[in-house]
Amino acid sequence: MRNALITAWAIIKDNLSSKTTLFFVIFFPLFLTLIFALGFGAAAEPHVMVMVNGNPSLASYLNGTQLFTGIVGSDEREALLHNYVYVSVNGSKVDIVYPQQDNYLVPSLEAIIQNYLSGVNTVSFHVSSQQGFTYYDYVISGMIGVISLSNGVFGVTGVAAGYYRDRLVDRIAASPLRSYEWVMGLIVYEIVITLISTVPILLLGLAFGFLPLISVSFVAFLAISTLMFAGLGAVIFGLSPKDKLFVAQTAANVLVFPLMFLSNAFFNLSAFPPLLKPIVAYQPLSVINDVIRDLVVYNVLPSLFDVGYIAILTVAFVYVGGRLMKLRETD
């Protein structure tokens, strides 16, 4: 354990002293966040979207009004996260939950719904406002999951490949350091790096008006998700031939980018074609983002399923990665 920590310290110091690493750890995530926040955030503003639950034809009716864009959905929190108004219809009872800033639109919306439901004698509205979330909140919280993914996977494969090339691994392999201490050293490094990269992203979020709820559970969960992806990185590296290190890095790229973009990090699940939806919904990054958003945006307890799912994957990847990523040659 002591050797794992001194190794982690050496790796941390070595990489944080390198300009290339700093670029990937600090500037690259900031850059990606800015692109999405500015590119899609601004575009998302002028629409007034209404998510309708329980009456799909009301959604299309709203579409014809010029004033609103109706979509069908049943996830109230998702709706609010995107600054959508949420309308739930149950017979003659209509619940409306709207982001505070859309207050002035509610009377028009009520009138339109009243008009649409004219067959029903008395429509009873229940209207409440919620603190609105913005696309910035969404993309910045999503970016935190992306950081744990890219740092975890690229960190392990990239750093380990570099140390193989420099024969550091041969040197360390001849020392008393144990194989699992070496893997742990790398993983601890990834966790530290992830926590460091998260700070500028959250600061950028502040500039966009996103006030994250930083809690111990958030930091702990972020560490666990990085651990999970670092374990995945160790699996990839362990399976790759050591005389062809580019294989590990190519495999990492082939895996990370689809995971990153086929996730709920930047776009809501409802934006994906039906065929992709199950993949997007249950791939690890999306589940991680669900938990992170519960913790830093909505301030609710994450679902037990999500947390359990990530915990199981973490144990599995770290266990398999630790077995595959041997410090020494085994045959």
Added chain:
Amino acid sequence: MRIVDVENLWKVYNRRKEALRGITFHVESGEIFSLLGPNGAGKTTTVKILSCITKPTNGKVEVMGFNVPEQCDKVRERVGVVPQEFQGFSDLTVEENIRYFVKLYKGDKSQVEELMKSLDLIEYRKTRFRNLSGGYKRRVAIACSLAGDPKLLFMDEPTVGLDPRSRRDVWNLITDVKKRGISVLLTTHYLDEAQKLSDRIGIIFNGKIVRLSTPGELMEEFRKQTLEEAYLALMESLGDA
């Protein structure tokens, strides 16, 4: 006393590539023993097995009285290694690199200072490894290998890629190491180096040891002035056979 004892050692990579085909040699305590041979002969493979990085396929290997691979934990604590083309942590300083290895080998803190002093690294202590010249990189590698006070050192091609001046510096460092009572097994394909440094040599070719001798004996046998000429004569005689 035999500090390294190897008998009929075989190494087959991936069940196909026979890198070592039954080599036998030993290193006496206190001597410099050189494994001499062209690229691909099996020198690095031998060093990797002796330093417990890879496993032998067959044969008996004893390092400091411990069986390899069964007692590798013991061997790793006691042996220093300078791998071929070893680079330290490139963005750590000289001092930080040495300190890391001293800690790994549970050496005393004061050893960091001592090693820097004895290898003339004090003025470079704050220099990052990547910014050092080739010769100084080797110095740091040797300093790291001496962490934990080993009695035995493996050096794989310690002067490859160095300019003539730095090569000589490294030679001096190796003789200094010997004077400290540390036994050295080094590999090289430079014959002048082997002649200058070695008490005994083993010539390895195609995974087999073709001659165990001293530089003097070999030069005498072939009536040559340098080990290089004697080596060429030996190779010719083997080709004829």
